[in-house]
Amino acid sequence: MDVVVIETPQLGDRSYLVHDGSVALVIDPQRDIDRMETAAREAGVRITHVAETHLHNDYVTGGLVLAEKHSADYLVNGADEVSFARVPVTDGQVVHVGRLTVTVLATPGHTHTHLSYVVRDDRHDGGPEAVFSGGSLLYGSVGRTDLVSPQDTARLAHEQYSSVRRLVESAPPDAALYPTHGFGSFCSIGPASHQESSTIGEQAESNHALTDANEDHFVSQLLENITAYPAYYAHMSPLNAAGPDAAKLEVPDSVDPEELGRRLKAGEWVVDLRHRVAFADGHLQGSVSFEYGKGDNFTSYLGWVIPWNQPLTLLGPVVEVEKAIRDLARIGIDSPDAAVGPQPGALAPQLPQASYPHGDWAALLKGRVPEDVVLDVRRPEEYKASHVVGALNVPVYELPGRITELPDARIWVHCATGYRASVAASLLDRAGRDVVLINARFRDAIGAGIEKMP
Template identity: 85%
Template sequence: MDVVVIETPPLGDRSYLVHDGDVALVVDPQRDIDRVEAAARDSGVRITHVAETHLHNDYITGGLVLAEKHGAAYLVNAEDHVTFTRVPVSDGQVLRVGRLLVTVVATPGHTHTHLSYVVRDVAHDGGPEAVFSGGSLLYGSVGRTDLVSPHDTATLAHHQYSSVRRLVSSAHPDAPLYPTHGFGSFCSTGPASRQESSTIGEQALSNHALTDPDEDHFVAELLENLTAYPAYYAHMSPLNAAGPGAADLSVPDSVDAGELGRRLRAGEWVVDLRHRVAFADSHLQGSVSFEYGRGENFTSYLGWVIPWNQPLTLLGPLAEVEKAIRDLARIGIDSPDAAVGPDPTPLEIGALAPESPRARYPHGDWTLLLRERNPEDVVLDVRRPDEFGTSHVAGALNIPVYELLGRITEVPDARIWVHCATGYRAGVAASLLDRAGRDVVLVNARFRDAAGAGIEVAT
């Protein structure tokens, strides 16, 4: 048995190609299935089975399209209410994939109908085994339990406690563990580790969901650690249950200058993919900054901040526009328009819409804030409330970046110094404030450096 890991760092997830050298099972494929198909070609195997651990809340699945394209059996929980043809599977069922035996294990918790899969290579006496746990058992923690309904969160947390124990008892301690979430995904919760691999036995000794002997204590701790998650999650499970179609990853023809100007004047969402400092120095008035390619959850924050199902135009170099289109397709934002330059500098950005006015705003580090802040100025912290509660600039106002559009009137009419933990979210927030005509300064610095720069920090 061989397991090929297919990572999706922008969403913090992994998909898997599991094969015996001839045929393969794919677990939790993302919507851009070409990566899975490339892995299958490289391994010289045929895809005969595709399995979902659950109806995903953080991305659009590629499972249905992949299964139909390859004539593969599409394994989905029999209890899931879906509108497409699938092979319904249930707890305890065993399926054959070449020389691999796939055992279905019910592991409710992340969702009511969550499944895990224990795969064993029957060509070897008693093993080897591998466990594919989806959003159940993660490295160091478990999948969050509040994505279905607020009324079900505590119940699912209790289920999660029981499910991970059942899963551990279903496999050999040496079996490698392959979760879908837990690599930066908002679907994980608790003290998730940063390790890249683990086994069932290692998790039994170190994972708080398995080492805490008090179920009620575990549940209370899990609920206490739940933080906000992207607003677009609300759309993912229904779209997955309806059977999503194939992703269109093509780059459209670049919109002309007149049309781009019209969109800006109309208040449509024009997203500039350049570095946040380049955006601050010069940008098209009315555009917003979602810096691409810095490993800072571009996909999640764009899908979280910009209202769902709104016209969207991406502004940037071709290579980044191509990647952004792929990333956004994974969360159901399909076929955005684009205004593409070869490698946009401030001058070239202006050339894409020469009749549109330019804008800029100041930026700097904590020393600039310390030196130039006036008493009436506002420090706006756009981190999550739990981050703010741990430590913050004394006297700062906290509005998370994902709530800023709806709460922008709460920001006093004054000069606004906006910051976050690293500068990325602050870059987004500063552009939103600038778009609204506010006087803003981007604090492009890490919060952890504030105290060392002489900024008064409160806890």
């Protein structure tokens, strides 16, 4: 048995191609299925089965399209209400993929109908085994349990506690563990580790969900650690249940300057993909900054900040526009328009330009006056752990609806690394506010002489 890992760091997820050298099973494929097809082609195998661990909340699946394209069996929990043909599977069912034996396990917790798959290679006596745990057992933690409904969160947390124990009992300690979430995805919760691989035995000894002998204590701790998740999640599971179509990854023809100006004047979302400092130094008035390729935050925060199903225009070099279109397709944002070029100002020189200052913590110390506001746009739990004395906290994903709450003063905006602050600064600039971007790491504030609490 060979397992090919297909990473999507932009969303903190992994998909898997599992094969016996001839035929393959794909587990939890992302919507841009060409990556899975390339992996299968390079391995010299034919995709005969595609399986979902659950109806995903953080991305649009490519499972249906991949299965239909390759005439593969599409394995989906028979209890899931879906609008497409699938091979319904249920707890305890065994599926054969070449010489691989795939056992289906019900592991509710992340969702009510969550499944995991234990795969054994029958070539050897006993056979090497691998566990594909989706959003159940992760490296160091588990999948969050609050995505279905507030009323179900505690019950699902109890089920998660039981499910990870069932997984450990269903495979030997040396079985490799392959979760879908837990690599930066907001679908994980608790003290997730940063390891690249693990086994069932390692997790049994170190994962808090397995080492905590008190179920009620585990559940209470899990519920205390629940944090906000991207707004676009609300749309993912319904899209997946309806049966997503193929991703549209082509770069469109460039929008002409007149049309671009109309969109900006109308208040449409025009997203500049350039570096945050380049944006601050000069940009089309009314556009917003979502720097592409910096810390893999682009997809999650754009889908979190910009209202769902709004017209969207991307500005930037063709390579970055092409990558951004692929990333956005993964969360169901299809066919954005684009104005392609290295400098948005050169694309439409007749349109109004804008800029705002930027600096580090030293600039704040030197330039701040008593009337100025320091705005922390990190998540509430980050602010609670430590913050600049006197700073206001408005998470970047809440800022569009709360700008009018901020004092009428110059606003120095920061986050943990500068990325979210750059988004927030552009939103404030778009709203006509006097803003300064603190393009610095929060951890460097004390060294620069900034007073923090606690």
